[in-house]
Amino acid sequence: MQRRHFLRSVSSLSAAAALLPAHTWAQGAKPALTPVKFTLDFKVTSQTAPFFLAAAKGYYAQEGLDVQIDVGAGSVASLTRVASGAYDLGLGDISALIEAHAKGSLPVQAVYQYYNRAPFVIIGRKDRGITTQMASLKGKKVAAAAVESTRRSWPMVAEQQKLGSDFFEWVTTDFSARDNVMVRGDVDAATYFHDSAVSLFQRMPPEQLSVLSYAEAGVHLYGNAIVASTALMKDKPELVRGFLRATQRALLDALANPSEALAAVRAREPMLRDDQERARWAITRTYLANAETAQVGLGRIQPAVLQQQIAQIGKTFGLPQLPTVQAVWNTGFLPTAVQQGAGA
Numbered sequence: 001m002q003r004r005h006f007l008r009s010v011s012s013l014s015a016a017a018a019l020l021p022a023h024t025w026a027q028g029a030k031p032a033l034t035p036v037k038f039t040l041d042f043k044v045t046s047q048t049a050p051f052f053l054a055a056a057k058g059y060y061a062q063e064g065l066d067v068q069i070d071v072g073a074g075s076v077a078s079l080t081r082v083a084s085g086a087y088d089l090g091l092g093d094i095s096a097l098i099e100a101h102a103k104g105s106l107p108v109q110a111v112y113q114y115y116n117r118a119p120f121v122i123i124g125r126k127d128r129g130i131t132t133q134m135a136s137l138k139g140k141k142v143a144a145a146a147v148e149s150t151r152r153s154w155p156m157v158a159e160q161q162k163l164g165s166d167f168f169e170w171v172t173t174d175f176s177a178r179d180n181v182m183v184r185g186d187v188d189a190a191t192y193f194h195d196s197a198v199s200l201f202q203r204m205p206p207e208q209l210s211v212l213s214y215a216e217a218g219v220h221l222y223g224n225a226i227v228a229s230t231a232l233m234k235d236k237p238e239l240v241r242g243f244l245r246a247t248q249r250a251l252l253d254a255l256a257n258p259s260e261a262l263a264a265v266r267a268r269e270p271m272l273r274d275d276q277e278r279a280r281w282a283i284t285r286t287y288l289a290n291a292e293t294a295q296v297g298l299g300r301i302q303p304a305v306l307q308q309q310i311a312q313i314g315k316t317f318g319l320p321q322l323p324t325v326q327a328v329w330n331t332g333f334l335p336t337a338v339q340q341g342a343g344a
């Protein structure tokens with residue numbers, strides 16, 4: 001009796017299979033992956049190693065996603081790409097997102113806080129009397145590009161430290177020339193994203209330099225976050241959740257085993273120097289996982305901290321109206337919380 005039932009079941013399955021298109025039966029349990037376009041904020045370096053690791057280890061594919069990772073042209077460009085629908089998700093600076101929301105309705109929100117703190121620093125020459133204290137910059141020459149985040153955010157530090165607006169002299173310098181003017185001694189200091197300063201550290205011994213951190217000066221700014229369009233979140237919420245799950249999984253791997261993360265980045269950009277990218281990641285990771293993420297979890301924020309940042313951005317840039325925390329940041333797509341600090 002059981003044998004006859006089994007044979008009837010097999011016959012039914014065979015009949016059903018005959019009605020399916022040939023390609024569907026051949027694929028079996030391997031459905032087509034959903035294409036996803038993701039834009040970085042800048043070029044490929046170890047700063048964004050977890051995204052390439054997630055692709056290399058098949059984490060995105062396991063979520064049903066075929067992720068295309070493209071280089072970016074700055075945070076504003078990333079936000080524009082996502083808002084226009086040209087890209088599904090992107091990496092962009094929270095301060096830029098706040099400013100964009102304050103100037104008008106923007107159909108983009110942050111969904112995962114990749115950089116828990118913005119890596120804004122000023123790096124100064126010790127032989128010019130510069131220490132790790134902001135007060136040591138008094139009367140110095142500081143190189144910076146005409147429009148860049150670290151320079152634009154300086155008034156927040158000046159107010160926090162009560163230093164005054166003309167505390168030092170800005171020397172406008174192209175990004176490409178910043179290391180040169182530091183090495184030659186044309187300036188006393190320069191602004192950097194901390195993990196972008198490895199090029200300078202390759203040319204000047206770090207022991208000859210002082211790193212003045214905005215965060216350590218009391219200015220707590222969230223940095224680059226993964227952003228998504230409101231249309232994508234509404235129409236394909238599971239795509240967003242799957243992308244974030246896979247990315248966080250790879251972030252944990254990168255924190256535990258930097259070598260495989262660096263290998264994934266160099267597979268994409270073979271010309272990258274291993275020693276330089278290893279040094280860069282050693283800095284980057286301190287901004288991704290820190291005391292706050294040990295408390296609230298990787299990729300998460302504290303609303304009070306973001307609210308303070310919104311207020312600071314509004315005051316510094318004279319914004320007429322300020323967005324709410326909920327308008328800027330959507331917590332509804334976060335993966336399971338993983339509390340992990342810098343020592344992991």
